[in-house]
Amino acid sequence: xxxxxxxxxxxxxxxxxxxxxxxxxxxxxxxxxxxxxxxxxxxxxxxxxxxxxxxxxxxxxxxxxxxxxxxxxxxxxxxxxxxxxxxxxxxxxxxxxxxxxxxxxxxxxxxxxxxxxxxxxxxxxxxxxxxxxxxxxxxxxxxxxxxxxxxxxxxxxxxxxxxxxxxxxxxxxxxxxxxxxxxxxxxxxxxxxxxxxxxxxxxxxxxxxxxxxxxxxxxxxxxxxxxxxxxxxxxxxxxxxxxxxxxxxxxxxxxxxxxxxxxxxxxxxxxxxxxxxxxxxxxxx
Numbered sequence: 001x002x003x004x005x006x007x008x009x010x011x012x013x014x015x016x017x018x019x020x021x022x023x024x025x026x027x028x029x030x031x032x033x034x035x036x037x038x039x040x041x042x043x044x045x046x047x048x049x050x051x052x053x054x055x056x057x058x059x060x061x062x063x064x065x066x067x068x069x070x071x072x073x074x075x076x077x078x079x080x081x082x083x084x085x086x087x088x089x090x091x092x093x094x095x096x097x098x099x100x101x102x103x104x105x106x107x108x109x110x111x112x113x114x115x116x117x118x119x120x121x122x123x124x125x126x127x128x129x130x131x132x133x134x135x136x137x138x139x140x141x142x143x144x145x146x147x148x149x150x151x152x153x154x155x156x157x158x159x160x161x162x163x164x165x166x167x168x169x170x171x172x173x174x175x176x177x178x179x180x181x182x183x184x185x186x187x188x189x190x191x192x193x194x195x196x197x198x199x200x201x202x203x204x205x206x207x208x209x210x211x212x213x214x215x216x217x218x219x220x221x222x223x224x225x226x227x228x229x230x231x232x233x234x235x236x237x238x239x240x241x242x243x244x245x246x247x248x249x250x251x252x253x254x255x256x257x258x259x260x261x262x263x264x265x266x267x268x269x270x271x272x273x274x275x276x277x278x279x280x281x282x283x284x285x
Contacts, residue, residue: 002135004103006128006147008056012049013153016083016171019057019092022050023074026066056102058095069095072279079283086174087201087282090234093172094208098228104147107131110227113192113235120187121148152190156180177235196240202247203282205230209267210275220245220265252278 021040025032030039032051037044054060059070073088074081080088097105112119112127125144132139154170155178182189208230209218224231224241231241245267249256255273259266 002137004132004135004137004139005101006103006139006143008048008052008101009147009150010045010049010052011146011150012046013150014049014053014057014171015169017169018050018053019059019171020074020081020083022054023059023066023070026060027075031064052101056096056099057092058099058101068276072276072283072285077285079279079285083171085283086199087204089172089175090200091204091208093175093177094230094233096172097233098212102147104128104144104151106228108151109192109235110232114232117193118181118189118191120189121152122187124148152178156190192235194235194237194240196237196243197234198240198243200234200236200244201282202244202251203278205234205244206248206252207275207278207282210269210273210278213269216269217266218268220267223267251281 025036025040028039030036032047034044036047040047040050042050051060054070055062059067059074061067069091071078073079073091079085083089083092096102097109100106107128108124111131112124115127116123125141125148128144128148129139129141154172155175157170157173177192179191179193180188181191209223212228220241223229223245224236224238226232230236230244236244245258248267249258252273255269255271257268257270259268
């Protein structure tokens with residue numbers, strides 16, 4: 001049965017220090033209860049939002065256990081506890097889209113952006129509502145509207161300044177994935193365009209390919225266009241993905257090979273390669 005979710009964040013987008021703050025809170029053996037308001041120093045709604053984003057970014061299991069990825073990034077010996085590395089931000093974006101906790105991100109990056117290069121909020125709302133109806137899933141229009149607002153707040157710097165700390169506290173701004181391009185009447189237009197993404201590390205891409213693969217051969221088309229594929233989630237152009245693959249082959253030539261046999265292009269794992277080894281290589285840990 002299809003299950004969609006458009007709420008849980010209490011209309012707060014994820015600030016760049018919230019994930020570390022929330023995990024430290026858990027590692028101090030404290031839960032997300034009434035006492036968390038005091039220990040985290042924020043209101044009850046923000047406590048709920050921090051808890052939600054930890055799950056949405058794939059850092060907590062549904063049962064509330066800290067995932068291995070959270071330890072690798074934010075732990076005492078983690079590679080980037082304060083999210084100073086752009087690779088971490090790309091990785092967290094991928095997790096947000098693919099964990100299934102927040103439906104909007106998954107549908108927008110896997111499907112909607114491929115149907116419309118340019119879109120406004122009303123078109124995005126209509127698409128999400130139509131998808132819910134097609135899947136016979138009940139929904140609340142107001143909840144979806146609020147979720148759309150949070151979606152854009154996560155990816156786009158606010159127009160009206162609320163102070164430097166607020167303007168630059170969003171976690172996903174610097175990816176420049178969602179671009180505001182123009183006004184059409186009173187409605188802003190946005191686009192998520194396939195690009196080469198030179199700032200996206202091939203090691204981050206390979207880690208995710210290895211972590212999610214179902215076999216030793218993955219077609220180029222699946223990597224580029226598949227549901228939750230690196231190409232779909234990172235909005236990679238075909239040439240951009242090919243450059244990443246070439247970089248992977250150069251660094252891990254004992255483990256990987258790329259074949260182009262009769263027009264069938266595949267990335268093949270010829271020798272087992274642990275995804276966590278690749279992530280450790282990226283962070284140098």
